[in-house]
Amino acid sequence: MREQFKANLRAHILYYRRSRLLLAFALVFLGMTLLYSLPALFSPLQGAAFSAAREIFTTLNMFLTAFSAGLGLFIVSSHLRDRNLKMVFTKPCPPEWWLASAYLSAVLVSALVNAAILACALAVSLVAHAKIQAGLAFVSLDTFAGSLALTAYFMFLAMIIHPVIAVVFALVFNPSIFYHMQIWTQALINSGAGGAFLRLVERLFHILYMTFPMVHPFSRETSGIENSLRVETGHWHYAFYSLGYALALTALSYCLSLFFLRRKKLI
């Protein structure tokens, strides 16, 4: 199976390299980041260099998160749409290997972009004579964990629904929306307006909040790091918790994707 896995991995990397859609997506986002960040870089204000570096870093990490979702979404949806999987599965190459190679290729591309963003942030910090903070590494690791989770989640969504619907679904059924709904219902209950029904709704929002995949599951605990880029010793384990969460979500998404892939009409 090693040969088949390698062949698929090579083909997927070529797909990413040649996908004009991904290239356009990356160029537009990079252009926007540059336009947004350049003025801050040339600002004469004190501490502007640090703010600019942080701004670029944060924006690029946001880009990576969205880009990783795109990697997962495009690789599955394009292969399903082009109906070329029948060429793969009518050879001794089972769906689990194809799916694993697709995921790994997306992760490799994502890791590469992640490393490039970190290098870019370090370079900007050096050029701007700003102090290099450990927070850069922390945010990088946390973003990478988030991108792992999103890639797997979007691969699963693309497996079961149309890619456009998948994007809309992910935007609408977003854990932060349910979190805010839960807070809102909690506030209503605390103000004395609630009955048993409202309590039930509050629980439902909580369950939905916990059910839908999160990009940064420990964002509340680590919210200050992104702004200050300073990490305390006690913070580091959250990055690894995030990684653990991402791997668990990956495993679940993989199993579900495989289940649906095996039942898909690939003709």
Add this chain to the structure above:
Amino acid sequence: MIVAEKLSVHFRRGLLGPPLKALDGLNLEVREGDFFALVGQNGAGKSTAMYCFLGLLRPTAGRLHVMGRVPELGSKLYDAVAYLPEEPHYDLYLTVEEAVGYYASLYGKPLPAKTIQAALERLGLADFKSLPLAKCSKGMKQKVGIAQCLIHRTKLLFLDEPTRGLDPIIVMQFRQVLRELHRQGATIVMNSHVLSEIEMLANRVAIIEKGRAIAQDTLENLMRLDQDVYNVAFEGNGDAPEWVSIESRQGGTVRGSIPAARLYDFVEYTRQAGSRVLECSLKKSTLEESYLKILKGER
């Protein structure tokens, strides 16, 4: 090699619509070493049957075994199977060379570049090896499909409309390759609308109609349709009996046909007349004629 018993595939048509019966109790047997052709009208169920054989579709009902196993996506069964799809659904972002190499390497055996190059040259693709598949014509994509099919020695080859969109020279070369593979022992299952091609290649044919095999036999038997008529040629200058339908008289040779029931009378007539019989054979029809007769229920 392939055994299908009461194979049914029903597709749902919306939530309330009646299911579409793509296959409706198909019984089929492909024996080892067969060059088996599936013939039928558009929508008869030929491709659906092939998708089931390849494990791409799960039958709604019935029993199916390919080389003794139930076909499962990507299983070990495919070590000995090659498939050429009807539509060139390939990874269009790959170049011709990359695509042939990619599909061939999915068999899990390391493949030297020399082998890929030889396959490309054989099909006249060597000059286009760096061309992305997205920019290739349909015929060229079909050649890529053929190349990936032939690169490994397979026991069972599935071909879905294999010569569609190919130029006549490549069609001839492809037929030659198929004959060669068949001679070497490969079992070939082919879907095609080109009956003349099937006549040239296949040794067994199944006619599929509305998801069922309405006829399944050797090509020879299917073409031996008019068993009630004999083609005859004999020496004779005089009048022939009225039951001989004369088609031509040339240099003392009479050519025509006789009803099978009159065979003994014909022998008796030529014996008494002292005529030499030059030909007396069952009238053979083309596969097209047989196919049409079977479809019309005349047989």
